[in-house]
Amino acid sequence: MKPITKSSKLANVCYDIRGPVLAAAKKMEEEGHRVIKLNIGNPLPFGFEAPEEIVVDVIRNMRDASGYTDSLGLFAPRKSIMHYCQEKGIQGVTVEDIFLGNGVSELIVMAMQGLLNNGDQVLVPMPDYPLWTAAVSLSGGLPVHYLCDEANEWYPDLNDIRSKVTSNTKAIVVINPNNPTGALYPKEILEGILEIAREHGLIVFADEIYDKVLFDGNKHISLASLADDVLCITMNGLSKNYRACGYRAGWMVVSGDKRHAKDYIEGLNMLASMRLCANVPGQMAIQTALGGYQSINDLIGPNGRLTRQRDLAWKMLTEIPGVTCVKPKGALYLFPKLDPKMYPIKDDEQFMLELLKEEKVLLVQGSGFNWPHPDHFRVVFLPHENDLAEAIGRVARFLDHYRRR
Numbered sequence: 103m104k105p106i107t108k109s110s111k112l113a114n115v116c117y118d119i120r121g122p123v124l125a126a127a128k129k130m131e132e133e134g135h136r137v138i139k140l141n142i143g144n145p146l147p148f149g150f151e152a153p154e155e156i157v158v159d160v161i162r163n164m165r166d167a168s169g170y171t172d173s174l175g176l177f178a179p180r181k182s183i184m185h186y187c188q189e190k191g192i193q194g195v196t197v198e199d200i201f202l203g204n205g206v207s208e209l210i211v212m213a214m215q216g217l218l219n220n221g222d223q224v225l226v227p228m229p230d231y232p233l234w235t236a237a238v239s240l241s242g243g244l245p246v247h248y249l250c251d252e253a254n255e256w257y258p259d260l261n262d263i264r265s266k267v268t269s270n271t272k273a274i275v276v277i278n279p280n281n282p283t284g285a286l287y288p289k290e291i292l293e294g295i296l297e298i299a300r301e302h303g304l305i306v307f308a309d310e311i312y313d314k315v316l317f318d319g320n321k322h323i324s325l326a327s328l329a330d331d332v333l334c335i336t337m338n339g340l341s342k343n344y345r346a347c348g349y350r351a352g353w354m355v356v357s358g359d360k361r362h363a364k365d366y367i368e369g370l371n372m373l374a375s376m377r378l379c380a381n382v383p384g385q386m387a388i389q390t391a392l393g394g395y396q397s398i399n400d401l402i403g404p405n406g407r408l409t410r411q412r413d414l415a416w417k418m419l420t421e422i423p424g425v426t427c428v429k430p431k432g433a434l435y436l437f438p439k440l441d442p443k444m445y446p447i448k449d450d451e452q453f454m455l456e457l458l459k460e461e462k463v464l465l466v467q468g469s470g471f472n473w474p475h476p477d478h479f480r481v482v483f484l485p486h487e488n489d490l491a492e493a494i495g496r497v498a499r500f501l502d503h504y505r506r507r
């Protein structure tokens with residue numbers, strides 16, 4: 103029989119967070135092993151429940167949520183997002199500039215599908231949240247990775263970005279706070295990126311899904327608040343700030359100079375209407391989430407649960423010989439480096455598989471985030487302190503064995 107093959111559109115698409123190492127972990131679980139999973143930013147299994155008022159609101163509204171809505175989304179949540187933009191200093195946003203989606207994930211794919219022709223280039227950070235690279239490739243585009251510099255707090259290297267702009271470059275992606283590095287970018291870096299975008303007529307995509315998950319009193323600056331003359335598309339949602347990733351509630355906001363982007367915005371509207379609308383119970387949670395008391399603040403304060411877990415994970419990791427790590431200022435992850443002299447790793451996916459087999463800890467290798475060297479891995483610091491200590495203790499033991507081989 104003729105083989106049924108996947109579409110050639112998927113030939114260059116890679117999404118390793120849910121790749122072969124996860125498949126191996128699942129198999130081990132089926133065989134009866136307990137695997138400690140520090141691989142995805144899914145807060146609920148670690149006891150982080152969505153704020154009560156959001157859950158109550160979704161339950162209360164469920165009966166009214168069974169119909170389609172406008173393809174951009176319901177008016178009330180979009181209005182509350184508009185106010186959120188005003189609070190963050192993003193100018194000139196109306197409800198018509200706000201698209202609700204089934205999580206930011208859907209909107210990332212939609213934004214790329216609507217923009218790219220074959221061979222168009224998009225500047226994507228390295229390391230990145232790999233959906234961005236995957237969505238560019240799926241849409242026929244070419245992801246061109248720019249360096250985030252570990253020696254400089256993982257900030258985007260503006261010279262590297264500048265050197266990679268070509269006549270085919272359409273856009274630049276900025277993930278701030280960053281997954282996987284936990285970096286939070288200062289105003290000068292954001293302004294530098296906008297300057298490059300301005301010079302070359304690029305769209306800026308700002309993925310700000312962790313904008314409230316900030317430690318040590320840090321403040322987040324929305325990239326779009328710094329320019330009203332550059333077309334910016336800002337992505338955000340309930341998945342992380344409100345620990346409600348299963349509600350699949352996200353949004354994107356088009357701001358800045360829209361005059362030259364009418365055609366693209368029309369394309370986005372068409373793609374939004376082709377999928378009819380975002381799930382309605384998720385839409386209904388947005389307004390309640392954005393208003394009033396923000397329970398995330400209890401988790402990120404000086405003695406908050408997330409702060410304590412970040413501190414413990416960072417301390418334990420950096421105490422391991424040959425491991426260094428920039429302390430994250432935001433988000434839910436650490437991205438430690440293994441000294442290549444002490445850990446001469448050739449294939450970091452294989453390395454993670456060995457760790458899984460020996461110590462039953464599941465992490466994601468740096469190359470899963472398009473990091474080009476086999477010397478990093480990502481740790482999710484969502485588990486309780488005792489579970490984190492257990493997991494990192496096992497990583498330390500594995501690395502100790504590795505060094506002695």
Ligand code: PLP
Nearest residue numbers: 205206207231281311339341352
């Ligand atoms: N963007 C970043 C940087 C992420 O880390 C994630 C999920 O981990 C997403 C987007 C996807 O978010 P959503 O749950 O809204 O689809």
